[in-house]
């Protein structure tokens with residue numbers, strides 16, 4: 153684990169009603185709601201943001217959203233703007249998740265506009281990048297990640313670089329039970345940090361959090377978090393149950409002490 157304060161972020165995807173979400177938050181807050189060595193973020197669906205926002209008040213748990221539109225307002229049926237998220241005390245927004253890219257046709261240019269809009273509204277983007285299995289097998293991992301980082305972060309002012317969070321999520325590891333080995337993940341994380349240093353300078357790059365995502369669970373988190381450039385996790389499946397999510401937060405806290 154690095155010297156950066158780790159972040160464990162739960163991406164609930166299209167799971168949990170507002171009522172179910174509040175129940176889950178209560179259990180998580182009871183166990184790790186005052187944990188301050190690790191930043192913990194919950195990213196419920198839009199319909200649960202308001203209720204979860206109220207439920208995390210007074211705890212150290214933070215609130216993130218899973219997506220947003222790049223425009224500030226207007227005729228964009230079904231979309232949500234940065235200011236709507238800010239109004240609910242959301243601090244982070246996941247952008248460019250592989251499910252948005254593959255199922256909803258989001259490309260790097262659109263994701264880039266969202267990144268810039270989020271930063272302008274003082275939201276911290278969690279930019280997701282990662283290769284498909286076919287791309288890994290064709291030795292294209294670094295090329296794909298380079299394109300997603302360079303295009304996704306085009307035009308980001310250096311002064312805002314430290315508000316960025318990157319999540320490296322090999323697509324073949326998301327929801328499949330297959331995890332990148334710690335060495336495989338570290339290799340890509342180090343490459344991402346090098347790209348960030350080229351764009352923003354080494355000092356800023358050393359402060360940007362790079363999370364790993366892809367079937368991270370209590371039984372594999374320890375080894376992943378021990379890697380120098382892995383600063384936490386973006387957690388899907390294991391964030392839907394209090395026990396596994398709390399265990400992950402505790403493993404991240406322990407990794408700081410080891």
Ligand code: PEP
Pocket residue numbers: 163321325326327328329365366367368386387388389390
């Ligand atoms: C994700 O979707 O961001 C994710 C990492 O999912 P899972 O942990 O279920 O692989």
